[in-house]
Amino acid sequence: MKRTPLQRKTPLTSGGPRRKRCPECRVMFTPSRDSQAVCGEIECAIAHGKSEKGQESARKAIADVGRKELQAAKERVKPKGQYMRVAQATFNAWVRLRDAALGCVSCNKPATWAGQWHASHFRSVGSSPEHRFNPANVHKACSVCNSHLSGNILGYQPELIRRIGLEAVETLLGPSEPKRYTIEDLKAITAEYRAKTRELKRAAA
Incomplete structure (x- = not known):
């Protein structure tokens, strides 16, 4: 019932x-x-x-x-390469935002330059993949230096020493442990730098 x-x-x-x-x-x-x-x-x-x-x-x-x-x-x-591309793009966007007020690390073009800005690696990804996502190794550079002058390292190094100090640059140039990124690593990197980008945008608002 x-x-x-x-x-x-x-x-x-x-x-x-x-x-x-x-x-x-x-x-x-x-x-x-x-x-x-x-x-x-x-x-x-x-x-x-x-x-x-x-x-x-x-x-x-x-x-x-x-x-x-x-x-x-x-x-x-989804292949690992796709996770890598997303992680790299997210990290690079954070680098450009972090260095928004700075000029080109390699040639000191002013921040007001109207061209395209890149995230330029001091130690290249090919030679030092372990420094791919190292904030000390990656800085904002103009597309001319990064794309057409292979990073313009002769100009990059003196400015990098001024920014992070000689000891930190010597650490980048010294031996380092190889790094193989897993998919979980790349997901974590993407999440971390998305959060950091949001923090920078909130701070700038």
Whole structure:
């Protein structure tokens, strides 16, 4: 026998999930999960499932699951190179923002120069991949120096010494442990420098 609304009413609980009104029997209830649309009565669940609104909710739930599964599948097959490109682009954007008030590290073009700015590596990625994401090794440079003059290292080194000190530059030039980045490493780097970029933007606002 179906219980009366008074018997099925769920009492208010402080600090718990917000109560809802069942669309079928109109009784207030506390859902046990966010997606719960009706109270715990099987008759209400059946009636709601047959209704147009219930069927639409089911279609949306299935579509959401499908989208999540598709996204998860894309993540599983994404090559490491794609994670590397995203991590590098995120890191480079942070470098350019960090050095926004500075000129070119290699030729001292002023910050007001209207051309394209790059994030230039003092130790190249090819020769020293372990310094790829080292903030001390990467500084804002004009596209002329970075792209057409291979970083213009003769101009880069004196300015780098002025910025970070001789000892730090000697450390960059000295021996270092090789580094192989995993996908998890690259995800963490991307998250870290996205957060740092947001912090710089908030500070500049």
